[in-house]
Structures are given as structure tokens and as C-alpha cells.
């Protein structure tokens with residue numbers, strides 16, 4: 059498919075020409091293969107289907123003004139996929155295989171990398187699942203690693219826009235000592251009731267609390283949470299949230315502009331003391347939050363009262379996105395330029 063209207067691409071799936079695949083059998087990874095099919099042939103007893111042995115990643119390639127393609131901190135995604143694999147007893151994808159697979163998938167689909175200035179990017183989705191057949195509950199002995207890419211439009215079409223969120227009190231996403239720190243499909247399945255309910259009630263997403271005490275903030279749907287106050291960037295410490303690569307990067311940028319940074323438990327009651335709050339992740343980088351509603355006591359925490367994102371969130375957003383696109387130099391070594 060020829061894409062011409064890059065500016066109006068949705069944030070969704072668009073078919074590209076090729077994906078790459080690799081199988082793990084007899085205790086070792088095979089050769090990387092290229093496929094032009096969007097489908098996979100899965101065994102009816104694969105553990106990925108029955109017991110949730112599945113993990114994935116999400117990262118983006120950015121076209122710079124200089125015509126060079128940039129990848130942002132892909133090694134962190136490789137490490138996180140390995141952590142997710144070990145967390146649900148799957149074969150780990152070695153960093154070199156991860157690198158070869160994502161580089162190849164991008165290279166083969168070069169014409170789908172959105173041009174500089176369109177606001178669109180090439181989203182890369184590595185996927186790992188148990189492909190071996192088992193009936194008893196145990197890890198498979200065979201695995202499949204797939205990388206596909208798809209061009210995606212900007213998360214916010216009209217620029218960064220504050221959103222409203224509701225605290226989830228009826229459903230938990232992940233339990234302490236469960237699988238919340240891994241990027242595995244089961245966590246997303248567990249989050250769907252809360253997310254769908256939030257959307258039906260007119261909210262953009264849901265704020266999950268710690269499952270044990272329902273006292274502290276965990277995550278915002280599929281993104282990490284941060285709050286700003288007294289020149290500090292504060293983000294939750296929890297044993298059931300995904301370690302966001304965007305959040306790790308915002309922490310570094312916050313430090314570089316002289317802010318203090320804190321990773322600690324954030325009680326819901328502290329929401330009233332932040333001047334800005336937001337969600338962060340690869341998809342939108344930062345989604346500033348305008349309102350958080352707590353159905354338990356009908357409390358509404360309000361930010362962005364003039365309808366605009368707060369100044370600190372915008373500074374962090376602009377700095378990070380400028381590094382990703384290559385508009386500003388990368389002092390951290392986060393960018394890999396694909397030659």
C-alpha cells in the first residue's frame with residue numbers, strides 16, 4: 059500500500075510489506091526469516107494461547123530532518139523483553155537477535171517510515187510467545203519471536219492535549235509479586251474491564267491503584283504516572299508496574315534541568331498537592347492530565363485549569379521529543395542511527 063497522507067495516519071495498524079520471525083526449538087534459536095504474511099500458523103495447544111505465555115515490546119523509529127532514521131533506547135526494550143520472558147518462563151531473546159530482527163524489519167519496510175515533520179513515526183512491535191504444544195500447565199519447549207512494524211500517526215492529532223482520568227476502584231491490573239513488572243499480555247487483559255468502563259464513562263483512561271491497600275498510585279492505563287511539585291518530578295515506586303523507558307528518560311531530563319526527582323509511593327491523597335500530573339509512555343511521550351476523578355469520595359483533582367498542558371510537562375516533552383527526532387543533540391547516548 060502506498061501512503062501519501064502521512065499527516066492523517068491513525069494511531070493503529072497499517073499493513074507493511076514484511077515482518078521477521080525466528081523460532082526457538084531443541085533449546086536454541088534458529089535463523090531469522092523474512093515473511094510477507096500477516097498471519098501465523100499456531101498449534102492449537104500452544105502455551106501462548108492457553109496459558110498466556112506471551113510478551114511484547116513497543117518502540118519507535120523516527121525520521122530526522124537530516125534524512126537519518128533514529129531508534130530510541132532499543133537496548134532497553136531488548137532487556138525488558140528478556141526480563142518479561144524470564145518472568146513467565148519463556149526462552150529469552152538474546153540482545154543480538156533482538157537487534158538484528160528490529161533492524162531488519164525496519165530496513166525491509168523503509169518506505170513506511172513517515173517523513174520528518176509529519177508527526178508520524180514507525181512503530182516497532184516485537185512479540186514472543188510459547189508456540190510449543192502442552193496440555194498440563196508448564197512452560198513450552200518451543201517459542202516464536204516475531205517483529206512487525208507499522209506506521210502510526212501522532213497520538214494527539216492537534217498537539218499535546220490534557221486528558222481526564224478516573225481512578226479504578228473496582229478492578230486491579232496487577233498484584234504485588236505478580237506479573238505487573240513484565241510486559242506480558244495477561245496484564246493487558248486484566249486491565250481491559252477498567253479501561254473500557256473508564257472510556258464508557260467519558261474518561262480517556264484509568265488510574266490503577268496498588269492492589270493490596272488501594273492507597274497508592276500504580277499506573278495510568280498503559281503508561282506510567284508522574285506528578286510535579288516544588289521543582290520535583292515524582293513517580294511511583296511499586297512492585298507491580300512496568301518500568302517505562304520514557305519515564306526513565308524523563309527522570310534524566312528533569313535532573314538535567316535542575317529538578318529533584320523522587321521515585322516513591324504516591325498516596326492518592328497527595329494528588330491535591332501536585333501542580334501538574336501526567337501519564338508517560340512511548341505512544342504519546344507525555345499525556346498531561348487535566349482531571350482525575352476518584353469515585354470513592356467523588357473527589358475531583360484538577361490541573362491545567364486554562365486547558366493547556368503545564369509548563370514543566372511541556373519542557374520535558376519538548377526536550378525528549380527533540381532528542382528522539384534528532385532536532386537536538388543526544389547527550390545521553392540514547393539514539394542509534396540506522397545507516
Ligand SMILES: Cc1ncc(COP(=O)(O)O)c(C=O)c1O
Pocket residue numbers: 116277279280281282300301302303304305338339340341
Ligand atoms: C503498562 C505500561 N506501563 C508503562 C508503559 C510505558 O512504557 P514505555 O515508556 O517503555 O513505552 C507502557 C507502554 O509500553 C505500558 O504498557
